Amino acid sequence: MSTLAARAERAAAVAARHADAVDREGRFPEEAVAAMKAERLLGLQIPGQFGGEGAGLTQIAELCSTLGQACSAAAMVFAMHHIKVSSLVTHGLDSRWHGHLMERIAGEQLLVASSTTEAGIGGDLRNSLCAVETTGDCFALGKDASVISYGAQADLILATARRHPDSATSDQVLVALMADQISLVRTGDWDTLGMRGTCSDGFRLEARNVPLEQILPKPFAEIAAQSMLASSHLLWSSVWYGIATYALDRARAFVQADARRRPGQVPPTALRLAEVSNAHQAMRGAIVSALRRFEDAHGDADTIGSVGFCVMLNNLKVTVSDMAVDIVRGALAIVGLAGYRNDTPFSLGRPLRDVLSAPLMIGNDRILANTAKLLLVQKGSGQLMSA
Amino acid sequence: MNIAQDIREILGSNEAFSGKADRLSEDDSLFDLGLDSFGSVQLMLALEERFNIEFPDELLNRKSFSTIRAIREAVSTLIQQEAA
Numbered sequence: 267m268s269t270l271a272a273r274a275e276r277a278a279a280v281a282a283r284h285a286d287a288v289d290r291e292g293r294f295p296e297e298a299v300a301a302m303k304a305e306r307l308l309g310l311q312i313p314g315q316f317g318g319e320g321a322g323l324t325q326i327a328e329l330c331s332t333l334g335q336a337c338s339a340a341a342m343v344f345a346m347h348h349i350k351v352s353s354l355v356t357h358g359l360d361s362r363w364h365g366h367l368m369e370r371i372a373g374e375q376l377l378v379a380s381s382t383t384e385a386g387i388g389g390d391l392r393n394s395l396c397a398v399e400t401t402g403d404c405f406a407l408g409k410d411a412s413v414i415s416y417g418a419q420a421d422l423i424l425a426t427a428r429r430h431p432d433s434a435t436s437d438q439v440l441v442a443l444m445a446d447q448i449s450l451v452r453t454g455d456w457d458t459l460g461m462r463g464t465c466s467d468g469f470r471l472e473a474r475n476v477p478l479e480q481i482l483p484k485p486f487a488e489i490a491a492q493s494m495l496a497s498s499h500l501l502w503s504s505v506w507y508g509i510a511t512y513a514l515d516r517a518r519a520f521v522q523a524d525a526r527r528r529p530g531q532v533p534p535t536a537l538r539l540a541e542v543s544n545a546h547q548a549m550r551g552a553i554v555s556a557l558r559r560f561e562d563a564h565g566d567a568d569t570i571g572s573v574g575f576c577v578m579l580n581n582l583k584v585t586v587s588d589m590a591v592d593i594v595r596g597a598l599a600i601v602g603l604a605g606y607r608n609d610t611p612f613s614l615g616r617p618l619r620d621v622l623s624a625p626l627m628i629g630n631d632r633i634l635a636n637t638a639k640l641l642l643v644q645k646g647s648g649q650l651m652s653a
Numbered sequence: 654m655n656i657a658q659d660i661r662e663i664l665g666s667n668e669a670f671s672g673k674a675d676r677l678s679e680d681d682s683l684f685d686l687g688l689d690s691f692g693s694v695q696l697m698l699a700l701e702e703r704f705n706i707e708f709p710d711e712l713l714n715r716k717s718f719s720t721i722r723a724i725r726e727a728v729s730t731l732i733q734q735e736a737a
Binding site for chain 2: 437571572636640643645
């Protein structure tokens with residue numbers, strides 16, 4: 267078996283075996299990531315000319331869901347890696363240095379992390395305090411990165427910074443920093459309720475004598491609007507869908523076991539299962555229709571950067587993150603104490619704690635506030651099938 | 654009606670361009686100079702109010718608001734459509 271689905275299943279099986287230990291110890295899912303590398307899943311999106319497989323976001327989303335059913339943290343690491351790779355693929359094709367970087371990511375299966383969050387700015391992607399300081403052909407960058415997910419384990423980090431020390435906080439660039447070009451001093455620990463294996467510690471990041479060509483040529487504003495917003499919301503949603511699917515499957519197995527013990531009766535929990543299944547289908551519909559709209563845009567920057575598209579993606583994130591929590595809680599209510607306990611085949615504690623991060627990572631209120639601004643100008647929402 | 658001057662005046666009320674809207678060239682990238690998504694929404698609202706027009710959804714993208722020239726062309730087209 268060497269279809270993409272089979273490769274993902276094999277990596278997911280490894281991730282599932284270690285998921286409880288990753289969660290309990292709050293450690294990086296190293297076995298799962300090693301399996302992703304062995305199955306060559308980290309270079310999937312890289313175009314064929316650079317040695318990758320040219321996979322689209324829909325295929326990556328499917329893998330996020332498969333991995334999300336096994337280990338939320340491993341799936342989120344995979345998603346975050348591919349969100350960064352999508353920025354490289356969308357905006358780095360014309361840059362010789364970044365073309366070579368893509369070859370290395372595909373060839374050596376390098377893991378890419380992201381540094382956007384910064385002390386004094388928080389999670390506001392589109393503002394930075396730190397700035398690129400240029401001397402000759404090189405630059406230096408120092409950043410108080412209050413969160414860098416798997417920063418200590420990544421082979422390279424894509425970091426946002428102001429273009430110049432005099433630039434406005436929103437005039438940002440995205441720079442690629444290889445692990446051997448930076449020093450990371452840990453300034454905060456990631457000791458959380460769930461998603462413990464993403465190891466999203468805080469760091470003081472210092473880089474010196476980095477060649478200027480490692481700065482992506484496009485302004486970060488464009489990168490954020492044209493690739494990051496879409497890939498983040500679509501891939502995160504797919505991870506949460508995977509977590510919700512795992513919980514629904516546990517609840518279904520529980521109800522069916524109950525039904526087998528009492529032939530001729532429909533267990534009372536089956537009604538609750540019907541409700542959860544209903545929500546799960548609606549969640550899937552929301553994600554699939556957003557993925558279709560993204561694919562139908564064929565990378566057209568004007569479509570993907572339009573107000574209507576941005577509203578659609580914002581709505582997807584808010585809807586899906588809330589539904590994922592509701593579904594896992596609904597599944598727990600069906601399974602009852604067997605789900606509350608940590609030592610049964612129906613345990614749902616870990617997925618519940620993991621999925622509670624969904625409405626918080628880029629807080630839903632912040633996203634709704636952004637949508638509220640966009641709705642001040644968006645016009646009619648179009649037809650059933652076209653918008 | 655001097656559309657370009659009106660656009661500059663509206664831009665000047667944006668924090669990123671305060672005091673320097675008159676010095677912008679027609680083709681300076683407004684986004685590179687610090688126009689953010691909220692700023693562009695405010696800009697659209699002000700333009701709609703000033704020129705009594707409505708930007709249709711297909712013009713609500715970064716390109717339409719990327720430079721003074723792009724804004725002027727979009728506004729001129731919409732004014733002509735309203736008049737027709």
